[in-house]
Amino acid sequence: MPDEPIPERNGAYPALSPAAQALAARCEGRVNELARRMARQSFERLPGYGELPSDVKDVEIAATVRNGLRLFLRRVRDTQGRAGDYSLFRERAAQRADEGMPLHTLLRSHSTGIYVLWQALRDEATDGEEGALIELVDFLLRGHEAIIGAVAETYLDEQAALFAERREHHRSLVRRLLDGSLPPARAFEELGLEGPCLVVHLHMPRGQVTAASAVTDRRQVRRVQTVVDRALGTEAVSLLGADGGHVITPRRADDTDGVRACEELAARLRQICGDHVRLAGVTAATPQDVPAAARTATDIVRVARACGRPAGVHRMDEVLLEYHLSRHDESSDRIAALLDPVGDRPELIETLRAHLEHRHDRRGTARHLGLHPNTVDNRLARITELTGLDIASPRGNALALAALLLRGDAPR
Structure with missing residues (x-):
C-alpha cells in the first residue's frame, strides 16, 4: 500500500x-x-x-x-x-x-x-x-x-x-437442507440451530424484471434480510430472493404455533414491501421435519394466492379445503384441464377466482375487480359456455375451485 x-x-x-x-x-x-x-x-x-x-x-x-x-x-x-x-x-x-x-x-x-x-x-x-x-x-x-x-x-x-461470507455459507446450508442434499442433523449443527423450529415461507410480488431492476432487487433483498434479522433475531437463517424465500428460526416458548412471530414479521415487511406480502409459518419438531415444513408453508401461500385470498399471514386452517383439493393424484391433470378453454383469458380466470372468494356475491366481486355487476355476470356466463362448468351448482363450484388450485394460476 x-x-x-x-x-x-x-x-x-x-x-x-x-x-x-x-x-x-x-x-x-x-x-x-x-x-x-x-x-x-x-x-x-x-x-x-x-x-x-x-x-x-x-x-x-x-x-x-x-x-x-x-x-x-x-x-x-x-x-x-x-x-x-x-x-x-x-x-x-x-x-x-x-x-x-x-x-x-x-x-x-x-x-x-x-x-x-x-x-x-x-x-x-x-x-x-x-x-x-x-x-x-x-x-x-x-x-x-x-x-x-x-x-x-x-x-x-x-x-x-x-459477515457476507458467513451469510452466503448459511444460505448454501439452508438450500441444501431444503433440497435434501445435506442431512438435517448436520445442517442444524453447522447453522447453530437446535430444538423445535419455525419455518416461514415469504412471498413478495415482483414487477417486470429488467436489467435496471437487478440493483433494486438486491437492495430489496438486503432490506428484507434486515427486517427478518430484527423481527426474528440473528439466530434465524434464511434463503431469500427478490420474490421471497424461506426463513428458519428457533421456535419461541411463548409462541409454539409461530402465529405471533409471523404477524410481527408481516407487519414489519409491509412497511418496506407494501401490502402485498404473503407468508405462512409451519413448525418443525426436529431437523428432519424442516424440509416438509418448508414445502407445506410454500403450498399454503400458493393455495391462498390461487384462491385470491387477501395478502397477509396465511394459516392452514383458513385454506384447509382448498389445500386438500390442491393435492395431486391421477385425476389432477383432468380436473386442471377443465379450465383450458379459458386458459388464455386471464380476465375470465381472475373473475372466476374473485367470484369464488367472494362466495358468489356478484356485487362484491364487481367492487373487488372495479367492474360493473353486469360485466361480472357476462364473464361468468362466458366461462360456463366455454368450459361447461355450472359454477352455481355445488359440484361445478367444487370442480372450478379444484381446477384453479391444480393449475396454479395464482396472481402475481
Whole structure:
C-alpha cells in the first residue's frame, strides 16, 4: 500500500523545531522497551486483551507497536515527507476483525499506545523543553487521527466481508437442507440451530424484471434480510430472493404455533414491501421435519394466492379445503384441464377466482375487480359456455375451485 499523506491543518504542516526533533530522538533507544511495556502492561487493562494468546501479544502486537513508534520518529525527522506505510496497521486490523476482537478494544489499544508514547516524551523532557514537548504532542495527535481512520476502515471492511461470507455459507446450508442434499442433523449443527423450529415461507410480488431492476432487487433483498434479522433475531437463517424465500428460526416458548412471530414479521415487511406480502409459518419438531415444513408453508401461500385470498399471514386452517383439493393424484391433470378453454383469458380466470372468494356475491366481486355487476355476470356466463362448468351448482363450484388450485394460476 502506498504511503499516506500527513494530515494537514489549513493546508500546511509546519516543520518541527530542532529542539522537538532532539527530544524525540532521545526516545529512539527506548522503542523496544516501550513496545514491551504496551504489549504486556498497558494493554492488559483493556477488556478482553488478557484473553489473547501470548504469542499474539508478544509477537504480533509488540511488532505493531514497534512499527508505530518508529513510524512516528521517522515522521518527526521528515515532516514534509509522507506519513509512512500504514499497511501493517491495516493487516493487523483485519486479523483482529477475523479473530473477533471488538472494534472498541482495538481502537482503545491504539489510543493507549499514544498515551504511553506521550508519557515517554514527557519523561524525557527537561526544564526549558516545554515548547518542544507541545510541538511533539500536537504532531502525535494529528498522526494518530490518520492511523485510527485507517484501522477503523480496514476493520469494518474485513468485518463486512466476513459477515457476507458467513451469510452466503448459511444460505448454501439452508438450500441444501431444503433440497435434501445435506442431512438435517448436520445442517442444524453447522447453522447453530437446535430444538423445535419455525419455518416461514415469504412471498413478495415482483414487477417486470429488467436489467435496471437487478440493483433494486438486491437492495430489496438486503432490506428484507434486515427486517427478518430484527423481527426474528440473528439466530434465524434464511434463503431469500427478490420474490421471497424461506426463513428458519428457533421456535419461541411463548409462541409454539409461530402465529405471533409471523404477524410481527408481516407487519414489519409491509412497511418496506407494501401490502402485498404473503407468508405462512409451519413448525418443525426436529431437523428432519424442516424440509416438509418448508414445502407445506410454500403450498399454503400458493393455495391462498390461487384462491385470491387477501395478502397477509396465511394459516392452514383458513385454506384447509382448498389445500386438500390442491393435492395431486391421477385425476389432477383432468380436473386442471377443465379450465383450458379459458386458459388464455386471464380476465375470465381472475373473475372466476374473485367470484369464488367472494362466495358468489356478484356485487362484491364487481367492487373487488372495479367492474360493473353486469360485466361480472357476462364473464361468468362466458366461462360456463366455454368450459361447461355450472359454477352455481355445488359440484361445478367444487370442480372450478379444484381446477384453479391444480393449475396454479395464482396472481402475481
